[in-house]
Structures are given as C-alpha cells and as structure tokens.
Amino acid sequence: MERFTNNLYTRMQNQLQDIAQSTGDMLHLAEQSYYAVFEHLKELNTFAKEYDFKNEEEEVKFFKEIKPSFLKEAIFFDALFGVESTKPPSSPEVQKNYYREHIDRFCRYFEQNQELYLYYRLDHSHLDPAMFVRKPDRNVMMPAYSLEIDPSHSNVYSFKFGKIQALEDMVSYIKGSITALDNGGALQTVSDERLTFTGTKAQFHEVMQALEAAGVFNNGKASTRLIYDVTQNAWNIRVSNYYGYFQTIRIRKKNRTPFMDLAKEMLIRKMDDQDEHPRFH
Template identity: 30%
Template sequence: MNFKINLLLSHLNEQLNFIDLEIDNPIKKCEKAIEISINSKEKLRVLIQKTNFKSDEEEIQFFKEIKPQFTSKVIYYNTIFNIEMKKPNGGTRVLKKYYNNELIKLKAFFDNELDFYKYYRSGNIYLDYKYFLRGKFDIKLSLDSYYFEADKTFATSHDFKVAKILANDLIQLYLENQLIMIENKDNNEKSQHKPNVKITWTAPKVSLTELLYALHSQGVFNNGAVDLKDIAEYFEHIFEIDLGQYRRTFLEIRTRKTDRTKFITSLNETLIKRMDNADDII
C-alpha cells in the first residue's frame, strides 16, 4: 500500500510542478491544480477503502502524515483561487491592504487552533489515538463541523486540521511574496523614468527562463563576463516579473521528454516563416 500511495503522491507533485511551470495566470493555474488534486485525493480514498490497516499505528500515520499532504493541496489552491478572484482593482495601497487582511485571517485560524497547533508542531503523540483513528473522535476536542458531514471511512476528527496547517504555511508564503512583489514594483516605479510604451512579458515564465539560459550560454552580455543570477535579476527588473526558482525551472526543462528547447525552436520557426513571407512580398 505504501508503494502505491507514494507513487500517487509523486505523480500529483509532478503534475502540480508542471502546471506551476507552464501556466502563469494564477486563477487558471489554481483551477487546473484543484481539478488534479481532487482527482488524486479520490484515488487515494478508493485505495484506502480497499485496504485494511495492519495496526492502529499505521492508521494514525496515514491520517496524520500522508492524507493531509493530499488534502492540503486542495485547500491551498482553492484558497489562492478565491483570494485572486476577489482581489480588488486598485493601486499598491489597495492591494497591500487586501493581502495583509488575508494574512490576518491566517492568524485568526492559528489563534483559534493554538492548542492543537502546539500539539502538532511539537511532535506530541499522546492524543493521536483520538485525533487520527477513525471513529475515535472526542466532542470535547474542538471539532470542525465539517467532520460530521465527512465520509467516516476516510476521515478522522483532526486530519483536516493538519492539512489546514500545511496549507496555511504555503498560503502565508504566497501572500508575503505578493506583498514583496508589490513593494518592489512600487519602488521601481518611483526610482526610474519609464518609457512611453510599457512592455511586459506575456509568454509563460518558463519560456523566459529557457531564453535566459540560452543567452547566458551564448555569452551575449558583457562578452560573457556576467553571472546567470545577474541576468535573471535584470530580466525580472525590466519585465517586472518574478522568475521564482528559475534554476529549478531549468532542471524541469532539461527533463522534458520532447523538445527540450520548445520556446527557442518556436522562435526559430517563427522568424524563418517571417523571412520567407517577406521574400514573397519582395
């Protein structure tokens, strides 16, 4: 069973990594990620219902450590989807207030679940038999209302709370990153003279990363005497874009099964076509 679960989780992470690389629009990214995460969690449910746990310890481990990894992804992407859908139109001040309010909501969850948060984060196990065994709930232990509507064959009283903690960690990072990007953009706008026409990168970020590595490999900047990091930061500055973990993105590009230089190949084909069309006109 562990092998099948690990394979399912690995496949889910691979799909989500691919979406993260190929889709830049946060709303579309979340829609696709939610669909994939729900499908993966349903496969997990079917797998568990066909299998008997060998011991209470194995069941506790599943609901405390494994299932929350699947559920947390649904929570994370659904929350980000709602945050981005409700994001107001406005300047940096409006957006900062909006994202800071979302951070306050996360803190409210932390405050409401402080006892369990401390229990889980400190690695305690003395209440695991109540928290993470099916049918062993204790009404005195601050249960979420959703638990009474949940499938009791695939839920314990607190596995959802663990998933919520894991998701909130990622949501906090997302919100803090958005605030940093807003601050950097605001500072850039104040410190530099802008041209009359604003040019933004509208292709996927993965394409810009592919181009970044190609130009660095060719040594086209400063006669090749410039670091990859400096070029990446320059691209992020002029295009007002966050390339994120571009080194990891390059590793993903390297492992593509087909056409590892997809964007550069497309550039080549498009330019040749334009040249050919120009010849026809002449």
C-alpha cells in the same frame, strides 16, 4: 500502503509541476491544480475505504501524514483561487491591504484551533492514537465540524492538519506577493512569461538552505522564512516545512548536498567546454 500512496503523491506533484509550467496565469493555475488534486484525493479515498490497516501505527500515519498532504494541496489551491479572483485591480497599496486582511483571516483560524495548531507545530505524538484513527475521540481537542464525514477515509483532525498546512502555505505566498509589491513588481520577470523552477522540491530546498548559510541576502540578516517567501514567489514554486527539511538534509547518509555537487560539476563542465570551444577570440 506506502508504496501506493507514495506513487499517488508523486504522480500528483508531477502533474502540478506540469500545470505550473504550462500557464503563467495564477487563476488558471489555481483552478487546474485544484481539479488535479481533487482527482488524486478521490483515488486516495477509494483506496483507504477498501484498505485494512495492518496496525495502529500504519493507521495513524495515514491520517496524520498521508491524508493531510493531499488535503492541504486541495485547500491551498481553493484558497489561492479565492484570494486572487477577488483581488482588486487597484494600486499596490490597496492590494497590499487586501492581502494583509487575508493573512489576518488565516491567522484567526490558527487562533481558533490553537491547541491543535500547537500540537502540530511542536510535532507532538502522545495523543495520536486517540486522534488519527478511523474512530477518533472528538473530545480530545474539540475540533470544529468538518465536511469530511466518511470514517473509512476521513478524520476531523486529519482535515484540520491539512487545512493548517494549507493556510501556512497561503500566508507564505501572500507575504511573497506583498514583498513583490513593495519592490514595485521587481520580482516578476520583465516579459509576460514567468520563471518557473522545474527542478525537484528537494533541489530547491538544498539551494535555499545553501544561500541562507552563505549569507548572501541582506548581508546575512535575512530570515529563512523571508528567503523562502520571496524566492517561491519569484520562481513560481511552493514548498513547506523548510525547517524540517533542513534536518532531512543534515542526516543524509551518503551525500548531504547532491544537487549542489551536481550544479558545481555542470558549471565546471560548461567552463571546460568554453575553454575548448571559445565563442569569442
């Protein structure tokens, strides 16, 4: 199962990166990305419908981790299109108020699903066998109705997890947009072309964690969330779970900082090349 779902997820992310690089218009990006994710989600559902889980652990992994990772992308781009398509073409202050209203709306969803939200944020697992299976106990946390109704590949808690993750990403995106407006659009490039980080998300995480550790933003007082929010908006990339990813970096066996080491090597090589072939005399 994991080989198929990992390959499908990687293929989806690669397509999303291609879309991000091919358009600088947020509405086109949201629309094209949504349809791309939707096609991969259909493929995942077809697979799950015909697949017999080997054991409960595998079933829980699918509904708690794998399915939400696809759902959150679809929900995010749907929400992104909704927010950006109705944004008023007005003053920065009006646009900031518009964005703040959406943050409040998304946060209300977290409040309405507070018990499940805390279960997700605290990374609990004691109720997993009752929640993240084909026939979940809907009385565990009494989640609201979900449109995902086919039990062969859908689960109400799985849908909620995906939506929670998507709305967290939307809040981060909107905060970055507000910061850009606060800076008079300084985070946008001077031309009409957007600057897109085209490395891997793992590389992006490594750079962000290194910059935070070095204390180069706001004299070392900038929070991890602020650094990520602003930089994601500036570099046209979207990631999530940065606190969890730091732990992934920390426990790497062979090399904790492969991208930083590569960047250092390439910089030294560039300087050495300039020493041998100087452009200016």
